[in-house]
Amino acid sequence: MVTDLRSYDVIGFGDEVPGVLAVISAAREYRRRTKRYPRVMLMSKGSLQEGIGGHLARGGLAYLDRSQISQELQKSLNLDTFGSPAAIYKEFLQKSGVTAIALDPRKASAALKEMLLQAGVALLSKVEIQSVSKEGQKIASITTSKGAVYAGKQFIDATVNAELAQAAGVRKQQGFETFGLPNSELPVTLVFETQGLTARRLKELDYIYLKRFTNLADSESQNFLLYAAGKDVKLAQELRLEMIDTRGNLKTLWAGNDYIDVRSPALSAAYHSFRGRKLSLPQTGVILDEGNIAILPNERLSWNALLFAVTASEAEALARSGSKPTANMQREMLFVATWLRSLGATSVTSASELYIRHAGNVTGVVEPLTGAQMLFGGVPANEALATFSYHFDVRGGIPGIGEKANSRGWLKSMSFKQPIFNIGIRHALIKNVPNLAVVSPCSGFEGFACSVGRIVEFNAAVGQGVGIAAINAILNNKNLADVSNREVRQVLAQTGQLPRIFGVANNTDGTLLAQFETLVTSDAIA
Numbered sequence: 001m002v003t004d005l006r007s008y009d010v011i012g013f014g015d016e017v018p019g020v021l022a023v024i025s026a027a028r029e030y031r032r033r034t035k036r037y038p039r040v041m042l043m044s045k046g047s048l049q050e051g052i053g054g055h056l057a058r059g060g061l062a063y064l065d066r067s068q069i070s071q072e073l074q075k076s077l078n079l080d081t082f083g084s085p086a087a088i089y090k091e092f093l094q095k096s097g098v099t100a101i102a103l104d105p106r107k108a109s110a111a112l113k114e115m116l117l118q119a120g121v122a123l124l125s126k127v128e129i130q131s132v133s134k135e136g137q138k139i140a141s142i143t144t145s146k147g148a149v150y151a152g153k154q155f156i157d158a159t160v161n162a163e164l165a166q167a168a169g170v171r172k173q174q175g176f177e178t179f180g181l182p183n184s185e186l187p188v189t190l191v192f193e194t195q196g197l198t199a200r201r202l203k204e205l206d207y208i209y210l211k212r213f214t215n216l217a218d219s220e221s222q223n224f225l226l227y228a229a230g231k232d233v234k235l236a237q238e239l240r241l242e243m244i245d246t247r248g249n250l251k252t253l254w255a256g257n258d259y260i261d262v263r264s265p266a267l268s269a270a271y272h273s274f275r276g277r278k279l280s281l282p283q284t285g286v287i288l289d290e291g292n293i294a295i296l297p298n299e300r301l302s303w304n305a306l307l308f309a310v311t312a313s314e315a316e317a318l319a320r321s322g323s324k325p326t327a328n329m330q331r332e333m334l335f336v337a338t339w340l341r342s343l344g345a346t347s348v349t350s351a352s353e354l355y356i357r358h359a360g361n362v363t364g365v366v367e368p369l370t371g372a373q374m375l376f377g378g379v380p381a382n383e384a385l386a387t388f389s390y391h392f393d394v395r396g397g398i399p400g401i402g403e404k405a406n407s408r409g410w411l412k413s414m415s416f417k418q419p420i421f422n423i424g425i426r427h428a429l430i431k432n433v434p435n436l437a438v439v440s441p442c443s444g445f446e447g448f449a450c451s452v453g454r455i456v457e458f459n460a461a462v463g464q465g466v467g468i469a470a471i472n473a474i475l476n477n478k479n480l481a482d483v484s485n486r487e488v489r490q491v492l493a494q495t496g497q498l499p500r501i502f503g504v505a506n507n508t509d510g511t512l513l514a515q516f517e518t519l520v521t522s523d524a525i526a
Helices: 015-033 071-077 087-095 104-118 163-167 199-213 219-228 234-243 266-275 312-320 326-340 371-375 400-407 448-455 454-476 487-492 506-521
Strands: 004-015 040-043 120-124 130-135 138-144 149-157 192-195 259-261 287-296 300-308 347-348 384-387 420-423 436-440
Touching: 004 138, 004 454, 015 087, 015 104, 015 120, 015 149, 015 454, 040 149, 071 120, 087 104, 087 454, 104 120, 130 163, 138 163, 149 163, 149 454, 163 436, 192 326, 199 219, 199 259, 199 266, 219 234, 219 266, 234 454, 266 287, 266 326, 300 326, 326 347, 371 420, 371 448, 371 506, 384 454, 420 454, 436 454, 448 454, 448 506, 454 487, 454 506
Parallel strands: 004 040, 004 149, 040 120, 149 436
Antiparallel strands: 130 138, 138 149, 192 300, 192 347, 259 287, 287 300, 384 420
């Protein structure tokens, strides 16, 4: 056991993929510039022996949220399906064998392990922070619960709850405190994997349920649907309507080569009828949602579907306890497994860690990032590190946001257009702890920005930039917080790693969202 002081150039805390890629980026840049291996350490609360890559590895989330580029934009700019990802993320996907959407957690972990090894990054598992020592405003060292002390020059926090930043005295807004809703939080997911239930069989089942639930003459199925609705006739009618598209066609699932998108609540209703629990997340705290399913080798399907409602304090507690599922979550999983086996699954295995979408946001960053700024196109093109596009996705909803908006007199829709924006790093850099960056859903997002900013592909680009910035800070004897986007962009351009830049300024919708964010956040604590 290490009991003496160990010194490093860069220390990463948290092994979520963007954080892993950040320390790899830092290690590579240091070696490129100095021809020497750096001293870089990656610490994690999780067991790295179980897998490296946080919720994409131990959390089993195999269905990747990719940058969403319209066919029109692909054609006009000659872009690939998913645009132009950060170079290091592209490399990670290639090494993990990803063709489009599906990421095999085992392959992902192996790819990250190989990349870390080649970069010369040291690993430390099952770390609990006992304390953080500071010299002036800067972090000097981390003391673990085992009494080991790790000193560093630059620090990167990749945890969903900014645990290192909090230990260093950075203030974090709880939940959606950005909207004056400090108790509200997005639901968490327990991802599970099935074997023996093929995509073809699932398509058949989905079609059968859709046909029967939408057939009012099928009294048996209408009773099942009513049970799924908790005997709420109005909800049963709403569920039935959600099974048919605007043209009157059944909303059958979409199946690609390596993914399935469930488009209707038919499968959900079938499960909730079996379970005898109302299909309502606000009322029961758990639903089998319309699934995003990754198709993996050997008839394995990875389901992002089982949602559990949590408060902000519960999300924080789960993150601090290693993202482990609670006994209630595991109990629900037993019902899900029984139901899936009745449909033909030969095995059902849940992940060892939860997928926690969001757990608040740090304050005091160099340049906070709002949803409106994303719609305005993000950072200027001449300082952009990459471009990303994704809808404002608050899966499961933000409890209380509708009521809050209404109380403020917002009468328009709360569905805002999807941004296509240029990425920088300044929202991740902490002003008052100038050798610390937070690269995660907990970065300095305000308003609706975290609903896009929580996506791994976006944060991977930020992570690559922060890794380079950390080395710039060390070699130029300056604060990480003072490194500009342009300095990082220059390195990416010089090394042939700069992706295509194509952010779009949507001023009309940006102005609308700015009005909403200003109105609803006006009483949020700064």
